[in-house]
Amino acid sequence: MNALEGKQVWQKYNCNACHQLYGQGGYLGPDLTNIYSKRDTSYINAFISTGTTVMPDFHLTEKEKQYLLTFFKNIDASGNADPGSFTINRDGSIEQ
Amino acid sequence: MLSTGFIFGLTGALQYVLPGFLKQVFSFERTRPLHVSSIVFWILLCSMGAVFVYLQQHTGKKIFSSRLLQIQLGLFVIDIILILISYCFGVFGGREYWEFNPLLAIPVIAGWILFGYNFIRSVGNIKNQPVYVWMWITGIVFFLFTFLESYLWIFPYFSRHLVNDMTVQWKSYGSMVGAWNMLIYGSSIYLMEKISGNKQYARSKIAFILYATGLFNLMFNWGHHIYTLPTHHYIQYISYAVSMTELFILGRIIFQWKSTLKAAQKYRHHMAYRFLWYADIWIFLNLVLAILMSVPAVNVYTHGTHITVAHAMGTTIGINSFLLLGIACDILEDTSVSARLNTRLLKKGQQLTNVSLFVFWIALIGAGIVKSKWQMSPIKPAYFELMLQLRPYFMTFFFAGIGITTGFMIIIIPLIRHHFRCKNLRKEENDKINQQQATAA
Numbered sequence: 001m002n003a004l005e006g007k008q009v010w011q012k013y014n015c016n017a018c019h020q021l022y023g024q025g026g027y028l029g030p031d032l033t034n035i036y037s038k039r040d041t042s043y044i045n046a047f048i049s050t051g052t053t054v055m056p057d058f059h060l061t062e063k064e065k066q067y068l069l070t071f072f073k074n075i076d077a078s079g080n081a082d083p084g085s086f087t088i089n090r091d092g093s094i095e096q
Numbered sequence: 097m098l099s100t101g102f103i104f105g106l107t108g109a110l111q112y113v114l115p116g117f118l119k120q121v122f123s124f125e126r127t128r129p130l131h132v133s134s135i136v137f138w139i140l141l142c143s144m145g146a147v148f149v150y151l152q153q154h155t156g157k158k159i160f161s162s163r164l165l166q167i168q169l170g171l172f173v174i175d176i177i178l179i180l181i182s183y184c185f186g187v188f189g190g191r192e193y194w195e196f197n198p199l200l201a202i203p204v205i206a207g208w209i210l211f212g213y214n215f216i217r218s219v220g221n222i223k224n225q226p227v228y229v230w231m232w233i234t235g236i237v238f239f240l241f242t243f244l245e246s247y248l249w250i251f252p253y254f255s256r257h258l259v260n261d262m263t264v265q266w267k268s269y270g271s272m273v274g275a276w277n278m279l280i281y282g283s284s285i286y287l288m289e290k291i292s293g294n295k296q297y298a299r300s301k302i303a304f305i306l307y308a309t310g311l312f313n314l315m316f317n318w319g320h321h322i323y324t325l326p327t328h329h330y331i332q333y334i335s336y337a338v339s340m341t342e343l344f345i346l347g348r349i350i351f352q353w354k355s356t357l358k359a360a361q362k363y364r365h366h367m368a369y370r371f372l373w374y375a376d377i378w379i380f381l382n383l384v385l386a387i388l389m390s391v392p393a394v395n396v397y398t399h400g401t402h403i404t405v406a407h408a409m410g411t412t413i414g415i416n417s418f419l420l421l422g423i424a425c426d427i428l429e430d431t432s433v434s435a436r437l438n439t440r441l442l443k444k445g446q447q448l449t450n451v452s453l454f455v456f457w458i459a460l461i462g463a464g465i466v467k468s469k470w471q472m473s474p475i476k477p478a479y480f481e482l483m484l485q486l487r488p489y490f491m492t493f494f495f496a497g498i499g500i501t502t503g504f505m506i507i508i509i510p511l512i513r514h515h516f517r518c519k520n521l522r523k524e525e526n527d528k529i530n531q532q533q534a535t536a537a
Contacts, residue, residue, distance in 0.1 A: 013125065013190070017125035022400075024400075086396050
């Protein structure tokens with residue numbers, strides 16, 4: 001299973017309208033770049049299966065949920081999106 | 097399009113104030129693209145219209161083909177309707193910022209190619225043209241290039257690597273905004289030339305230096321969108337260095353402040369100029385914000401917060417929309433008939449919009465500061481707690497949004513009514529002349 005299929009699910013339901021990846025996206029929901037390492041899969045699964053007070057239930061199929069989890073795993077492995085942990089250099093540049 | 101954008105903008109803002117509002121039937125993943133696309137198409141349609149009207153005035157000739165223009169408009173209108181309907185049915189492109197299904201991008205590309213072809217054939221010789229013609233050409237070419245670039249993700253080669261894909265995406269969107277700004281700023285330079293009667297500026301060295309600075313930033317100053325991505329460091333350094341050239345533009349605005357004020361005094365009764373003057377203030381405010389956000393050490397605090405939204409709203413409403421309305425005032429104020437614009441009402445609309453926009457802008461910056469503090473803290477409370485803390489800011493920007501919408505309606509409705517009144521008067525006058533000729537014969 002590759003992340004591309006999960007990304008297609010992410011785009012199909014326009015998740016970016018409310019959530020961010022590396023700070024890019026809407027601000028109605030939290031940034032999900034590193035959600036995979038912060039929460040266990042059953043926690044993520046619960047959210048994407050039922051929705052929340054703000055997020056509707058998208059009625060994702062089991063396959064779509066799996067794809068989405070793989071996508072979260074991959075984006076999490078690509079880097080760290082927590083700006084609080086970045087180093088600020090004296091020349092004004094930043095490092096992850 | 098502007099009114100549609102406001103309706104969905106207010107619905108989206110209400111979804112921030114009342115969490116879960118219309119959750120199952122029309123949730124935020126639908127209202128947001130409806131709002132964004134409506135506003136982007138308002139900007140694009142108006143920019144294209146302004147370019148064609150001013151191009152005819154500049155060359156003193158009709159455009160190359162009005163048939164091509166009709167086809168272009170038809171393509172856009174049908175496509176826009178389909179795009180808005182597609183969102184309502186939950187069909188998305190799913191990309192951050194401006195998105196729709198890739199199939200619906202084809203008419204936009206086709207329409208834009210017709211626009212470019214018609215424009216180039218209408219201009220004829222590009223030698224010795226003033227700066228605004230070069231800005232229009234640049235805007236047309238770069239919009240097409242960046243729009244095509246923004247759809248590279250449909251090829252797995254580009255979308256396979258998530259970080260590279262996001263880099264290409266923000267490279268294209270960052271430059272695309274610069275491209276439509278070229279169309280709008282070009283038209284406003286032409287408008288200023290028309291109001292002042294001074295034809296020297298658009299052919300001066302300083303105008304071309306500023307144009308070159310804008311073009312340089314259009315091509316290389318997109319990196320501030322992705323400072324926090326794990327990409328190559330040189331992207332950050334290039335963008336950081338390039339963005340500092342904007343200080344030159346900022347310095348010029350401050351240096352010319354006195355003469356700008358003098359001009360404002362001189363042309364204060366001119367409705368179109370008043371829009372340019374308000375846009376100038378918003379250019380100053382947003383440029384300061386943009387330069388600050390271009391410093392990576394500052395960007396790390398502002399990125400992913402409502403401060404970026406404040407910048408986006410400040411530029412699309414305070415700069416783009418004000419300039420376009422100024423241009424609309426100039427074009428619609430038909431001097432060949434006796435009807436005059438209701439300037440008193442328009443001034444009230446301008447005042448209400450500006451005050452509301454300022455409150456809106458400050459509320460977003462305030463929300464951004466709170467979110468920035470939250471995301472920089474080592475132990476972050478739950479996201480819903482942050483959202484509760486932000487509620488007063490959301491309520492402020494919702495009510496300010498109502499103010500902006502009302503202000504714009506006070507401006508747009510009289511403009512549209514005036515346009516139809518002039519049209520009717522022209523028709524009546526033509527009928528009268530024809531009747532007189534018939535009687536004489």
